[in-house]
Every structure is written in structure tokens, then in C-alpha cells.
Amino acid sequence: MKIEIISSEKDFTALQQDWNALEKASADKSIFLTWDWMHTWWDAYKEKLNDPRLHIVTFYRQDKLAAILPLFSHNKKESFGPLRCLQFLGTEFESSDYLDIIGAADVDNAELVQALKTQMFQQLLASADMLIVSNAFAEARIASLFATILANRPAESRRTSVCPYLPLPESEEILFKQLSKNMKSTLRRTRNKINKDPDFSIGLVERSGDIPEAIEGLFRLHAMRFDDKNQATKFVAGQRGDFHKRIAARWLEQERLRFYTVTHRQKAIGFLYCYYYNHKILYMQAGFHPEYGKYGLGNQLMLRAMNDGMNSGADEFDFMRGNEPYKYKWTSLFRELYTTRYALNGRAARHIRLQAALGKAKALVKKLIRKR
Numbered sequence: 001m002k003i004e005i006i007s008s009e010k011d012f013t014a015l016q017q018d019w020n021a022l023e024k025a026s027a028d029k030s031i032f033l034t035w036d037w038m039h040t041w042w043d044a045y046k047e048k049l050n051d052p053r054l055h056i057v058t059f060y061r062q063d064k065l066a067a068i069l070p071l072f073s074h075n076k077k078e079s080f081g082p083l084r085c086l087q088f089l090g091t092e093f094e095s096s097d098y099l100d101i102i103g104a105a106d107v108d109n110a111e112l113v114q115a116l117k118t119q120m121f122q123q124l125l126a127s128a129d130m131l132i133v134s135n136a137f138a139e140a141r142i143a144s145l146f147a148t149i150l151a152n153r154p155a156e157s158r159r160t161s162v163c164p165y166l167p168l169p170e171s172e173e174i175l176f177k178q179l180s181k182n183m184k185s186t187l188r189r190t191r192n193k194i195n196k197d198p199d200f201s202i203g204l205v206e207r208s209g210d211i212p213e214a215i216e217g218l219f220r221l222h223a224m225r226f227d228d229k230n231q232a233t234k235f236v237a238g239q240r241g242d243f244h245k246r247i248a249a250r251w252l253e254q255e256r257l258r259f260y261t262v263t264h265r266q267k268a269i270g271f272l273y274c275y276y277y278n279h280k281i282l283y284m285q286a287g288f289h290p291e292y293g294k295y296g297l298g299n300q301l302m303l304r305a306m307n308d309g310m311n312s313g314a315d316e317f318d319f320m321r322g323n324e325p326y327k328y329k330w331t332s333l334f335r336e337l338y339t340t341r342y343a344l345n346g347r348a349a350r351h352i353r354l355q356a357a358l359g360k361a362k363a364l365v366k367k368l369i370r371k372r
Contacts, residue, residue, distance in 0.1 A: 001066065001115045005124060006056040012039060015056070018065045019102075027105045028141075031277040032096040036250050038070055038089040044243035045093050050075040055086065055124055059107070059115055067103035067112060069142070073128050079358070080351050086128040086344075091135060093240060095284075095321055097163060097337060099133075100140045109144060116149050130351070131342040135161070135321075138338050150342045154349040156356060157340040161321040166331040168281075168310050168317055175306065183329050187303060190296035197264075200295075202304060205259035208249050214259055215245045218271040221287030228290040235285055244273075251275055258308065260301045264292070272301035280316045281309040298326065 006012055019035035031037060046052045052074045059067035074092075076085040090096030101112070115121070125131065131150070133142055169175050176184050194200045205214045219237035226233040251257035256277055262270035269289040275282040283305075288297045306317050319327040321337065343349035 001059055001061050001111045003115045003118060003120055004058045004060065005120060006058060007054050009042075009054070012042070012054060012056060015058070015068075019068060022065055022068060022104060023102050025104055026102055028098070028100060029278040030098040030100070031256065031275055031282060032090055032098060033070075033100065033102050036254070037096070037247065040243065040247045040250060041090045041094060041096070042072070044246060048239075049092065050082075056089075057121065057124075059103075059112065061107070061111070066107050067101055069101045071124075078351060080354050083129040083348055083351060084127070085130050085132055086124070087132040088134060091132070094243065095135075097135045097161075097321055098137070099135050099142070100137075101142045101145065103141065109141065109148075112141075112145055113148050116145060125344050128344055129348040130344055132339065133342075134339045135337050136340075138336065143338070143340065146340070146342065154343040154352050155340060156352045157338055159336050160339040161337045162323055162334045163321050163337060164319040164323075164327040164331050164334040166306075166317045166319070166333065168306060168315055171310060172303075172307055175310075179330070186296060187299060190294075190300055191303075193295055194300060199265045201263045202301070203261050203263075205248075205252070205257070205261060208252055211248050211252065211259075212245050214261060214268075214271065215241060215248060215273075217261075217268045218244075218273055218285065218287045221269070221271060221289055222285065223287075225288055225290055248273075258305055260304060262288075262297055262301065270297040270301060272298070272305060274305055276309070276312075276314065279314050280318050281305050281314050282318045283320050299329075302330070 006015065016035045016039070023029065023033055023035070026033075042054070052072055055071040055073060057069035057071060058065060059069075070089040071086055072089050073084060073086045075082050078085075088096070088099045091099070103112070131146070133146060136143055169178070176187075179187075194202075205211060216237065219235065219241055222233065222235055223237075248257055248259065252259075256275055258272075258274040258276050258281060260272040260274070261268060269292050271287050272283070273285045275284060283302070286298055286301070302317070309317060317330075319330070341352060343352050
């Protein structure tokens with residue numbers, strides 16, 4: 001097996017067809033590993049990065065694409081000074097989860113390890129201070145590969161997020177049997193309130209021309225909701241609006257978008273922004289007018305999305321990253337995602353040690369405060 005490293009946008013664009021074919025054939029599919037997601041991310045965010053460079057590692061077996069490791073590097077501000085960081089495409093600004101190397105099912109880890117030990121990849125590692133593997137399962141293939149080839153490098157791994165998920169049964173009736181008595185009562189009561197008011201309407205964004213307004217409305221209501229709770233949010237239109245307008249248009253075209261809207265007297269008061277991929281509904285974001293809290297719009301839109309999913313063969317509703325309490329009213333199941341940082345030189349090794357010491361100090365201070 002040989003490798004090539006793509007560093008030009010032209011070659012990145014040309015890889016689209018082969019990339020998506022490989023991802024569809026892989027054992028562990030993720031919408032965040034598709035060419036469309038990563039190419040749109042790069043195009044939208046590269047100007048916001050400090051000296052960004054593409055390093056898309058492609059693996060070939062007898063001139064046939066067998067695996068892809070989609071990396072980029074940039075100068076990143078860290079706690080103890082800037083570092084040149086090598087990491088997955090999609091791991092700044094956005095919530096790109098379930099990341100891994102993209103590989104055909106018959107590609108053996110031993111083949112990949114040997115390819116990663118070659119001079120070309122070792123030179124790539126030498127060009128950076130730190131390698132960061134974010135938003136990956138502990139048992140992900142990439143975790144095993146880097147643990148092997150970087151066994152002697154200082155590293156730090158920690159759980160950085162959880163993704164609650166709900167297996168979808170065949171019908172709403174069966175779903176309700178799985179929920180608590182209180183949750184069932186709340187869903188039925190709020191649905192009756194909405195159904196009794198003829199001025200309520202729940203629909204889907206189905207035309208590309210409606211996407212910009214829907215995305216802007218989503219950001220606006222999301223911000224209002226957080227302002228009402230006196231909380232901060234990273235989902236800010238000025239930083240991320242352009243990307244989501246672009247990717248939502250792509251997913252609509254490919255029948256991967258599930259963008260729900262609620263209007264009252266023809267005024268938009270709620271949005272639920274989801275993706276549909278590999279028989280799963282992926283909950284990306286939501287926004288609701290705080291004055292309509294008594295209607296439980298979030299739960300009602302999620303129930304609608306679940307019903308639509310069950311009717312179209314979906315087997316899971318993925319709440320995506322975040323430990324918010326409302327998710328656990330639906331499910332007790334969750335997946336854990338980890339971030340591992342590998343020091344590629346002495347400077348980065350010192351950074352990891354200092355961060356570890358700082359983390360222990362903070363934990364000790366919290367423990368002492370609790371005792372008081």
C-alpha cells in the first residue's frame with residue numbers, strides 16, 4: 001500500500017467521487033466524514049484559521065483508493081503559547097462527531113500502520129508540533145493506528161463529549177411505551193395545545209430558496225432562547241451562518257436535510273435542524289421563541305422528526321454532542337467521544353505536561369471548595 005498527501009484545493013475537489021464512494025462502502029459511516037461536509041467546511045472556514053494547510057492522506061492499494069485520513073494543519077493558540085497543530089478537517093468551529101480514518105472494510109490495520117510509518121507521513125508529522133485526534137470513539141480505528149505508530153510520544157487523552165441517542169422502534173405507540181409516565185403526559189398535553197390552535201403550523205423546509213431565511217431564523221431564535229436564560233452559546237450566525245446555509249443546501253439536494261419549522265399566525269417561532277444519514281436522524285441544532293415555552297415546541301418537533309424517521313426506515317435519533325438534561329427525558333443511552341493530543345516534539349510535550357498539571361490544580365481547588 002502506498003500513500004499520497006493532497007495539499008491543493010484543486011486535488012481536494014477532484015477527489016469528490018472516489019471519496020464519497022469509499023465512505024459509503026466503509027463499515028462505520030458518518031455524515032461528518034463525507035466529502036461534501038469536509039469540503040464545505042474547508043471552503044467556509046479556511047479564512048478564519050491562522051496559516052491553514054491541507055494534508056489529506058490518501059492510501060492506495062494497486063492504484064485503487066483504499067483509505068483516506070483527512071487532515072489539515074494551522075497555527076493554534078494554546079494555553080501556554082501557539083502550536084502548529086495537525087488535526088482532522090472539520091474539528092474547528094463545527095460539531096463534527098464520530099471522526100475516524102475512512103477505509104474500505106477489507107483494509108487491514110497492519111497495512112495502514114506500515115503506510116503511516118513511511119517517510120512521507122513521518123515528514124508530515126515532523127512539520128507540526130502536535131497531532132490532535134478529536135471527537136472520536138475510544139475504539140475508533142484511528143485511535144488504534146496512532147497508538148501504535150506514536151507509542152513513544154507523550155500523549156494526553158480525555159473524554160470531551162457525550163452523544164445521547166434513542167433507538168427508534170417501529171411506531172410512536174411502541175416509542176411511548178419506552179418513555180416515563182411524566183414524559184408521555186407532557187408530550188400528549190402539549191401536542192393537544194398545539195392541535196387545538198388552528199394558527200399553529202408545523203412543516204419542513206423543502207425548497208432551496210427558503211434555506212437562507214430558515215437558517216437566519218434558526219440563529220435568531222437560538223440566540224433569543226439563550227439570552228432569555230442568560231447563557232452564552234457558540235452557535236452564532238456571524239461565525240457559522242454561512243457554513244450552515246451552504247451545507248443545508250447540499251443536504252436538501254441529496255435528501256439528507258430534515259429542517260422543521262413551527263409558525264404561529266404565519267410568524268416563525270421555532271426550528272429543528274436535523275440531518276438524515278445512514279438510517280439515522282442527527283439533531284444538529286434548534287431555536288424556539290421563549291414566549292411559547294408552554295407549548296413544548298422542542299419536544300414536539302423532535303417527536304415529529306422521530307415519527308417521520310420511523311416512517312422512512314430510520315432506526316435511531318441521535319441527539320448529538322451535549323449533556324443537556326432534556327435529552328435524558330427521551331433516553332438513557334449515550335456514546336462517549338474522546339480527544340487525544342500527541343506531542344510531536346519537546347515543546348509540545350512540555351505543553352501537555354503543563355496542561356496536565358494545571359488540570360490537577362483546578363480539580364484540587366474544586367475539591368477544596370466543595371469541602372468548605
